[in-house]
Amino acid sequence: MLNAALNSPLNTKDALTCLTKSENELEAKYRHSILDVAILQDHIALQRESVIKTQSDRIDLRRRMRDAEQKLQHERQDHRDVNCDLSRQYKTMQAELTSKVERLEKEVSKLKEELALCQEELRKERRQHEQLEKEKDSTVAVLQHKLDNMDADYEKILHDTLDSLTSQLSVARQGWEDKSTTLHQNYKELLSEFGLNALDI
Structure with missing residues (x-):
């Protein structure tokens, strides 16, 4: 049909115009298509980069999750170990x-038993001490009484002895005086026989 339009002399200009118009439209569509393809390619590239980044992030996130799980597992184990x-x-x-x-x-x-035994022993010792004190006081009283009696007896014996000695001394003195007088008289007589005066001697 396009060839028939070109062969017709009347429609050559129109045909050329139509052809030019069609070419322009086709070129515009082509350019538009190229632009759309470029845009789609850019979009696909962006989507691919986004997918790659998402996959990388997902891998990194999974790795981090594994690390976190391992760390958590270690911490749980450490916690269990610490608890144990x-x-x-x-x-x-x-x-x-x-x-x-x-x-x-x-x-x-044991100490309570020993304390009880010690307290009982202490009570016995106190009782014995009190008994000994009573016996001592009683003995001291008896001895004091005996001592007082002995003092009285000794004092009486001493007085009796002194009285006896005094009496004996009086008797002895009297005897000595009598003997002295007799001796003195005998000496005077003896001196007189020798012609001596006792007063001169």
């Missing part, structure tokens, strides 16, 4: 404390 260790330490401390409390209770019970 603390539980073991607590049980050990509780056992030691229970043992210490039982030992202290036994020691307290």
Whole structure:
């Protein structure tokens, strides 16, 4: 049809105009199509970059999630280990404390028994001491009474002895005086026989 229009002399100008117009339209459509293709390619490139970035982000996020899960797993394990260790330490401390409390209770019970025995012994000692004090006071009183009696007896004996000695001394003095007078008289007589005066001697 296009060839028939070109072969007709009357329609050559119109045909050329139509052809030019068609070419322009085709060129415009072509350019528009190229532009659309370029835009679509740019859009696809952007979408691809976005997809690549999204995939990269997804991979990075998954990696980070795995790291976080591993870290969380390690922390949970550490937490379990710490809990187990603390539980073991607590049980050990509780056992030691229970043992210490039982030992202290036994020691307290033993000390209470010893204290009771000591208090009983102290009561016995006090009773014995009080008994000894009473016996001592009684003995001292008896001895004091005997001593007082002995003092009285000794004083009486002393007075009797002194009285006896005084009497004996008086008798002896009288005898000595009598003997002295007799001796003195005998000496005077003896001196007189020798012609001596006793007063001159």
